[in-house]
Amino acid sequence: MTPHRLDGGKGGSADYVRRYYQVPAYRGDRVIVDGKPGRIVGFRGAGLRVRVDEPPHLVLSYHPTWRVEYVDGVTRTARPAGVEWADTELTDAKAGTPLLRGGQLLAGYRDATFLSCPDARTIKQRHIVVVSHTYAVAGGSTEATAACDPRRIKMGGMVEVPAYEVPLSSRCRRPACAALFAQADAAHETRKASAS
Structure with missing residues (x-):
């Protein structure tokens, strides 16, 4: 049976x-x-x-x-080292590679331009920005996406900020984003300690 x-x-x-x-x-x-x-x-x-x-x-x-x-x-799972991003092509970077600006991990909002009536009343979460070659929308293009769901969350055109600047209440709490936010905080603290 x-x-x-x-x-x-x-x-x-x-x-x-x-x-x-x-x-x-x-x-x-x-x-x-x-x-x-x-x-x-x-x-x-x-x-x-x-x-x-x-x-x-x-x-x-x-x-x-x-x-x-x-x-x-x-x-066990090592994410590729970050790559500097200047709003140029991402095709050379490995999938899952975090995007950096000035050596800092970037965080941004998801793209909601495709929605006919996006929710503008609630506070949105910021995600760590990574490269994806398998973004499921638009035929599998290479895009800047969220670390927590690189197949479905494309990052919007809003200005990305250094991840350590994002308040705790505005951070994505999924494991992939949370781990990278913690990494960004640790790197920032190390830089502050070495500067003083």
């Missing part, structure tokens, strides 16, 4: 989760999900299957970017 599968029989794909969500998700790695420590035991569709450490040691499904801290996998 074949068990009923919620993922339509396709099975989970660790490679898909890592590429699509830009997260270091590997079976057997330690994670902290929604404040609960656990271990990745598998994948279901585009989700993680995590066995939590707390009794009764349930295996639960989680979205790869929703309140997940990758404890073991952070050291």
Whole structure:
């Protein structure tokens, strides 16, 4: 008897989760999900299957970017070094490469020009700007996109600012952006300390 599968029989794909969500998700790695420590035991569709450490040691499904801290996998996936960007072509940079201006990581707002009635009432989150060669809109073009979702979030024409200047309340909290914001803060503190 074949068990009923919620993922339509396709099975989970660790490679898909890592590429699509830009997260270091590997079976057997330690994670902290929604404040609960656990271990990745598998994948279901585009989700993680995590066995939590707390009794009764349930295996639960989680979205790869929703309140997940990758404890073991952070050291495994190295993002390419940043590249200076002067609003020129990005085709030479590797996918996932953060864009820099004056040696500083850049943060910006997502592009909403395609919306007929964009929401202008709420405060928007800023994202770290990276290169993507697989932006899903406009036929897979090379674009400046958000680190947290480089396939679907294109960065807008608004002025990008150094990431360390973005207030905590305005920062994207997804793992890829959050890690790069922390990196930008650390680099800024190092520069301040060496200057004084």
